[in-house]
Structures are given as C-alpha cells and as structure tokens.
Amino acid sequence: MKTNFDNNELFGNGERYIPWLPAEDIGTIFMHFDHLGRYHFAKQFSKDKVILDLACGEGYGTNILAHEAKKVIGIDISQETVNFAKGKYAHINLEFILGNGREIPVEGKEIFDLICSFETLEHLNEDDQVLMINEFERLLKPDGLLIISTPNHHYTHNILKYDNPHHYKELGFNEFGELLSAKFSYRAFFGQRNYFSNQIAKLDEMKCSYIETVLIKGGEAYIDTRINSKIPQNYLCIASKKNKLMDINSALLIDSENTLVATAEYHIYKNIFENKELQRQVNDLQNRHSLQTEHVEGLQLKIEDLNAFITNVQSNIEEQLNYNEDLKNRLNIQTAHTDELQARLDIQTAQTDELQAQLDIQTTNANGLQAQLDAQLVHAYKLQIIINNITSSIIWRVTKPLRMVRQLFSGKGTI
Numbered sequence: 001m002k003t004n005f006d007n008n009e010l011f012g013n014g015e016r017y018i019p020w021l022p023a024e025d026i027g028t029i030f031m032h033f034d035h036l037g038r039y040h041f042a043k044q045f046s047k048d049k050v051i052l053d054l055a056c057g058e059g060y061g062t063n064i065l066a067h068e069a070k071k072v073i074g075i076d077i078s079q080e081t082v083n084f085a086k087g088k089y090a091h092i093n094l095e096f097i098l099g100n101g102r103e104i105p106v107e108g109k110e111i112f113d114l115i116c117s118f119e120t121l122e123h124l125n126e127d128d129q130v131l132m133i134n135e136f137e138r139l140l141k142p143d144g145l146l147i148i149s150t151p152n153h154h155y156t157h158n159i160l161k162y163d164n165p166h167h168y169k170e171l172g173f174n175e176f177g178e179l180l181s182a183k184f185s186y187r188a189f190f191g192q193r194n195y196f197s198n199q200i201a202k203l204d205e206m207k208c209s210y211i212e213t214v215l216i217k218g219g220e221a222y223i224d225t226r227i228n229s230k231i232p233q234n235y236l237c238i239a240s241k242k243n244k245l246m247d248i249n250s251a252l253l254i255d256s257e258n259t260l261v262a263t264a265e266y267h268i269y270k271n272i273f274e275n276k277e278l279q280r281q282v283n284d285l286q287n288r289h290s291l292q293t294e295h296v297e298g299l300q301l302k303i304e305d306l307n308a309f310i311t312n313v314q315s316n317i318e319e320q321l322n323y324n325e326d327l328k329n330r331l332n333i334q335t336a337h338t339d340e341l342q343a344r345l346d347i348q349t350a351q352t353d354e355l356q357a358q359l360d361i362q363t364t365n366a367n368g369l370q371a372q373l374d375a376q377l378v379h380a381y382k383l384q385i386i387i388n389n390i391t392s393s394i395i396w397r398v399t400k401p402l403r404m405v406r407q408l409f410s411g412k413g414t415i
Helices: 026-045 060-065 079-088 126-139 153-159 173-181 259-398 400-410
Strands: 050-054 071-076 094-098 112-118 140-151 186-192 214-218 221-225 234-240
Touching: 026 060, 026 112, 026 140, 026 186, 026 234, 050 060, 060 071, 060 094, 060 112, 071 079, 079 094, 112 126, 126 140, 126 173, 140 153, 140 173, 173 186, 173 234, 259 400
Parallel strands: 050 071, 050 112, 071 094, 112 140
Antiparallel strands: 140 234, 186 234, 214 221
C-alpha cells in the first residue's frame, strides 16, 4: 500500500502526530502508542466496510484501516498534509481529500459504515463541535458505527498540568457524553492511557483473556488496587444511531521489539551520563567559586579604598561644579552686555547703511551732472570750431581787396 516517498517533505508542528518522528522521551513514546492504539482498535470493525477517517493527518491511520476495508476516505484541513498522504499511501481503496469537520465535503446521506475521528473535537470551539457531530449523523448509515476520541480534560489539566496551544475546547466525561447523546442513542465508552505492563500469554494461536491486576505503591511495597482506579488520559466512544452495542473487546497494543522504549531508554541513560558530566562541571565551578570568593574579598578591600578615593574626588567635583556655576553666571552677564553692544552696533550699522545709500544717490546725481557738463563742453568746442572757421572765411574775404592792391603794387600780377 505504500509507495516510495520522501518523509522529510512533511514536518511536525506539534498539532498532528507523524509516525516517523524519533521517540526521544516518554511523551513521544506515549504519543506513538496512543495514536497507533486507537487505529488498531478501530481496525477490528473495518472489514469490507466503507470508512471515513476525519482529520486523518499524515495518513498512517487511514492506511491501517484500508488493509481490510472496502474503501477509506481520509479528510484533513491541511492541503500540504493531504498532498503528502496521496503521495505516500497509494492504493485503489484509499482516497484523501481536503476538508474540515464543520462541513464535511461528501455529498449525500448515510454513506459510511464506519466513521473514525480521533483527537479532533478538542481542536474546535463548542459550536463547531456540535456541527461536526451533526455531520457525522448525516453521513453514518443507520447501522453504522462512530468511533471518536478526545483527551480527558481533568487528566490533562489537573494531573499533567498541560495546556495544548492547539486545543480550543477540551471535554470532561459528562460533556463528551452529552455532546454525543444528541444524535446517537447508543454509546459505549472506553478509557485509554499508557501504563507500564508485563504480559504472560499463550504461545499458540488460541485466543485467551487476560487477568488484569493494577498495582500502586503503598509504603515500601506494591499492593493491588481496584481496576477502575486507572485514570484515562483519553476518552474513546463507540456510538450508533440505532444498533444497541454488544460487548466489545478491549485492546492491548504491544511493541514486541520495544523499539520505542529502547530508544527512549537510550536517551534517558544519555541524559544521566550528561547530568553526571554536568555535576562534575558544577563541582569544578564550585571549587573555582571558592577561589574566586577569596579573590573577591581582596577586591572588596580595594573597592573600599577606591570608594574613599571616589568620595574625595566627588567632593572636588562638587567644588569645581560650584566654581563652574559662578563662571557660568558671569558669562551670562557678559553675554547680555555683549548682546546690548551688538544691538547698538546694529543700529549704527543701519544708520551708516542709510547715509551710504544717500551718498550713493548724491554720487549718482553728481555723475549725471558731470555727464551733462561734459556734453555741453563738447558742444561748445564744436561751436568754437565752427566760429573759428566762419571767422577765417570772413577775414579771407574782407582782406582780399587789400591783397590785390598789395600784389598790384608789388608787380606780381593778378591775385
């Protein structure tokens, strides 16, 4: 039923069980046995049946049910997980689809002979829990079985003192029964918990019953106690709408090779060894601490001397601060005086700028007058030239008769 598939493509986030995760502590061992035990318990009802496995997760349990079933549909709310299950568990009677318990994506009514939903209720709020039970009633055949489990709230909170961050609403036994009684008239309840056990069984194929003995430690010895003194960690219920439930066998899951326990045992002894090494390191640190304590005491004496020196320095600093304050006050007075002088200088500068502006205007006016004077001088010079030319011409003409007489008497001929 399996195909080769890379298990490393899906990682655990604490919300769902993944079977290949290493069992490195008691908690993960119990998780392995809890989840595997429920599916192998349900397997006794799976032969030739049409089955729904809601919140199937990675698909390992759906695959267990499919060994003898006619058809099994696994539904999970995570698309990544559904894709992973399709790749890892490929078989003709297996189908994985995306969906949730509030609205199960299967059309019609009375489809399934068996519906399994393990450790799902507590992941929903109170209203959604009711919706999921209604969906189970819709899809289960009249003579079908619902096998459903949920943590014992009293055990997880009062004994384990653990709050799962992925759980919205854990149920007590009465709440669990009342929730189912609304839709299922017949119910048989079971308790599930991992206990250390020792098995004595026949070696042939003949089935046999077990004599169950429950021990508790009383003083310096173990003594027998009542069978019902065992406190379940999880409640499991087989429910039906119409069929009265007959006697149902309890289930015992055995790891014949003790692989999970051996793995955890290795880590336990490893932790013991590491703790011893840590204790040795602690002792070494304590010895060093003693030496350091003596050194610290010497340093404390030096610190006292240093504190006295610091006190003296602080006194000098206070005196210097007072002197600095006095200087600061003087500086403020001088600054105020300087600001007053600067204000006066600014006024004088403004007046000087105003006088300079007036001077610039007068200079501009003088330059204009000088230009006019220069123009008049040029004009006068030109008139003088004209006058000189006119004068020369007049003189030439006036003196012409005299020049003619002079030439006549001088015998030089005609002028």
